[in-house]
Amino acid sequence: MNIFRLLGDLAHLASIFVLIHKIQKTRSCRGISFKTQALYALVFVTRYVDLLYHWISLYNFVMKLFFMASSCYILYLMKFRYRPTHDPSIDTFKIEYLLGPSFFLSLIFNYEFSLTEIMWTFSIYLESVAIFPQLFMLQRTGEAETITTHYLAALGIYRALYLPNWIYRYITQDMVDPIAITAGLVQTGLYLDFFYVYFTKVLHGQKFELPA
């Protein structure tokens, strides 16, 4: 554990709390892509099956349980509790385009051709692109509630902080994980446009609006 990873994990935690807070405070899941949230739930379930057979640490155990439970809770909030506030007609990104390539890439580029390793690899690839439906929705509506942008920023910062974490681990432990690093670079890259608007406008008190 190093400072970059700890801060990254805390940003990830924060993003989930912000999202739940947004839904409960506005009593609405407007502006949130159900598809992206469903993909995250799938990411956590496929990655954390190792909870069943591989003990790492209490920190690791608790965090994994939290991420799985909270992602399912968010799906519940969107699908049942605040269902009328969710508009599927603007959440139209085809997730087949993300699931298919992630699955086939995980069959080809993995560390070991075993069920659990392929599930882990699939979850890494899928996570890197799972934000697409959300960003697509943002692009379509052209604006977002400020609290939603805080959620997205925390989520982006989480993976961005994993990059210095990997550099640090390479230097101190000689550890290199090409799959995680490649996917992490892609994932962080997807946020660059968003970060630009967030840091130049939202943090200066302006509304998140994309140029027409």
Added chain:
Amino acid sequence: EAPRESHDEL
């Protein structure tokens, strides 16, 4: 050898 150390990450 798989870099399994990374599997300790979230």
